[in-house]
Amino acid sequence: MATTQVNVSPAALERSQHLDRRPDPCVVVIFGASGDLTKRKLLPALYHLEQSGFLPEDFAVLGVARRDLSATFADDMKDGIVKGGGVETNDPNLDPFMERVQYFAMNFDDEGGYAGLKKKLEDMDAQFNTKGNRLFYLSVAPEYFSDIVGFLGKHGMNKPGAGEKHWVRTVIEKPFGHDLESARALSDEVNKVFDESQIFRIDHYLGKETVQNILVFRFANGIFEPVWNRNYIDHVEITAAESIGIEGRGPFYEQAGALRDVVQNHVMEVLSFIAMEAPSGFDADAVRTEKVKVWRSIKPIHPADTVRGQYGPGLVDGKAVVGYRQEDRVHPRSQTETYAALRVEIDNWRWAGVPIYIRAGKRMAKRVTEITIQFKQPPLMLFKDGEGKGGEGIKPNVISMRIQPDEGIALRFAAKVPGPNMSMSSVNMNFSYADAFGASSANGYERLLLDAMLGDGTLFAHRDGVEATWALMTPILQAWAKDPVKDFPNYAAGTWGPVMADAMLKADGRKWRKL
Numbered sequence: 001m002a003t004t005q006v007n008v009s010p011a012a013l014e015r016s017q018h019l020d021r022r023p024d025p026c027v028v029v030i031f032g033a034s035g036d037l038t039k040r041k042l043l044p045a046l047y048h049l050e051q052s053g054f055l056p057e058d059f060a061v062l063g064v065a066r067r068d069l070s071a072t073f074a075d076d077m078k079d080g081i082v083k084g085g086g087v088e089t090n091d092p093n094l095d096p097f098m099e100r101v102q103y104f105a106m107n108f109d110d111e112g113g114y115a116g117l118k119k120k121l122e123d124m125d126a127q128f129n130t131k132g133n134r135l136f137y138l139s140v141a142p143e144y145f146s147d148i149v150g151f152l153g154k155h156g157m158n159k160p161g162a163g164e165k166h167w168v169r170t171v172i173e174k175p176f177g178h179d180l181e182s183a184r185a186l187s188d189e190v191n192k193v194f195d196e197s198q199i200f201r202i203d204h205y206l207g208k209e210t211v212q213n214i215l216v217f218r219f220a221n222g223i224f225e226p227v228w229n230r231n232y233i234d235h236v237e238i239t240a241a242e243s244i245g246i247e248g249r250g251p252f253y254e255q256a257g258a259l260r261d262v263v264q265n266h267v268m269e270v271l272s273f274i275a276m277e278a279p280s281g282f283d284a285d286a287v288r289t290e291k292v293k294v295w296r297s298i299k300p301i302h303p304a305d306t307v308r309g310q311y312g313p314g315l316v317d318g319k320a321v322v323g324y325r326q327e328d329r330v331h332p333r334s335q336t337e338t339y340a341a342l343r344v345e346i347d348n349w350r351w352a353g354v355p356i357y358i359r360a361g362k363r364m365a366k367r368v369t370e371i372t373i374q375f376k377q378p379p380l381m382l383f384k385d386g387e388g389k390g391g392e393g394i395k396p397n398v399i400s401m402r403i404q405p406d407e408g409i410a411l412r413f414a415a416k417v418p419g420p421n422m423s424m425s426s427v428n429m430n431f432s433y434a435d436a437f438g439a440s441s442a443n444g445y446e447r448l449l450l451d452a453m454l455g456d457g458t459l460f461a462h463r464d465g466v467e468a469t470w471a472l473m474t475p476i477l478q479a480w481a482k483d484p485v486k487d488f489p490n491y492a493a494g495t496w497g498p499v500m501a502d503a504m505l506k507a508d509g510r511k512w513r514k515l
């Protein structure tokens with residue numbers, strides 16, 4: 001296997017870390033501050049941003065949740081930063097950072113708490129000189145999105161203070177809606193209070209370096225774009241496989257399932273980056289326009305081009321695990337899918353006739369998110385001594401983009417095996433992020449939190465995009481709801497999903513790439 005030589009100048013790395021991207025003074029207000037996401041991802045991300053010099057000097061965080069945690073909150077968050085952020089327990093910068101982090105207890109659905117919240121934020125402005133700028137981060141269950149936004153509006157917290165540089169923005173976690181109708185209704189509610197330019201619908205996949213790199217790979221290199229179309233590409237695969245199960249999130253997952261949890265958002269975002277035309281610039285409007293064009297060009301997905309799976313008991317990493325129906329707070333006859341596979345076609349000039357196979361699932365054989373671009377074979381095989389008889393066995397060219405783990409890109413091509421014959425073998429040319437740039441602790445939320453503080457919506461989902469992806473998923477969900485699966489569970493934990501998903505590709509004369 002060949003490996004690429006990558007020479008990155010230290011100056012280039014340094015420059016990319018410190019481009020002029022420092023937000024204005026502000027308070028980041030995290031609703032759901034005692035929750036899993038805040039502790040594992042958001043606080044570690046803010047800490048890393050601060051340590052890297054990206055945050056303004058006048059900056060503070062207010063955590064908001066129901067219970068009175070004032071005595072334990074700081075220690076709990078420090079623990080989260082240590083465990084989730086790879087920081088040493090005795091890091092001397094932790095305590096100074098935590099001096100800017102405060103906690104406020106209130107019930108989200110009790111209007112009475114919002115006047116107190118407003119007063120608390122004004123006090124923090126005075127203490128930290130944060131000038132009334134706010135980033136409200138809704139890290140809460142989706143049923144609270146409307147209430148919180150509505151009450152913020154009612155108490156005048158949706159409007160920036162006087163002064164041209166002042167701002168108020170809101171980041172809204174996923175899932176944004178449950179189907180097309182509910183996503184529309186939620187956007188209507190939120191738009192009554194916040195203008196679209198103030199709303200940042202987060203999808204943490206867009207914060208991943210490797211996802212952003214899809215655009216750089218395609219549009220900053222001259223050699224790939226000419227072959228990035230139906231004339232040269234045979235098919236595309238997108239795999240988002242997780243080895244973990246539902247991690248105690250039974251009630252959430254029962255309502256969600258794989259299609260809503262990751263396909264409607266993460267996978268569709270990745271697909272749009274793979275398939276979109278070059279935007280007129282790298283700004284929110286231009287990128288959004290091209291993404292939406294991709295989603296709107298996808299042909300309605302027929303239920304026959306979908307496969308649902310649900311894991312049963314099995315072995316993951318050598319350990320026995322229970323099936324989905326035995327997980328805590330999951331119905332013993334649950335019809336929720338923990339795996340979904342789709343065959344998608346984009347009806348436009350670039351992609352017509354190129355199938356795109358998608359699969360996403362929990363408790364699969366391993367954790368891997370990867371995009372495979374498989375190219376057509378040459379029209380005529382000159383060399384007969386390949387991996388199979390008569391040269392047919394030589395594998396087609398593949399560009400594989402590994403989103404996680406072992407982030408990188410590989411190109412598979414045929415090479416001559418040394419010796420007196422024209423024998424061929426498939427080899428890989430590999431680019432590894434870690435080898436080229438060093439290991440990164442960034443979790444995607446760093447970039448997105450920073451962008452939201454800067455008001456840059458390029459890497460966020462927008463109303464029209466969310467509706468376009470729900471428009472694709474909703475008919476599938478409706479068809480599935482009418483047609484319960486009789487053979488659930490239909491794959492064992494620790495495997496690659498139901499056999500029906502293999503059959504779907506086999507019917508097209510293809511098979512999933514071995515990952």
Ligand SMILES: NC(=O)C1=CN([C@@H]2O[C@H](COP(=O)(O)OP(=O)(O)OC[C@H]3O[C@@H](n4cnc5c(N)ncnc54)[C@H](OP(=O)(O)O)[C@@H]3O)[C@@H](O)[C@H]2O)C=CC1
Pocket residue numbers: 031032033034035036037038064065066067106107108109138139140141142173174175
């Ligand atoms: N966890 C993850 O890895 C991911 C999560 N998300 C999304 O992020 C959001 C948050 O998820 P997560 O952190 O896992 O959720 P959790 O269930 O862990 O946390 C929920 C938080 O909301 C608070 N809360 C709940 N009800 C109320 C209420 N009535 N009044 C005040 N506070 C309340 C809880 O406070 P208290 O403890 O005081 O009850 C807690 O702080 C969800 O939208 C989820 O879909 C998205 C991607 C990944």
Ligand SMILES: O=C1O[C@H](COP(=O)(O)O)[C@@H](O)[C@H](O)[C@H]1O
Pocket residue numbers: 174242261262
């Ligand atoms: O949004 C979600 O994403 C995670 C997968 O994210 P990753 O960064 O670990 O790939 C998934 O486990 C979770 O169910 C879903 O809600």
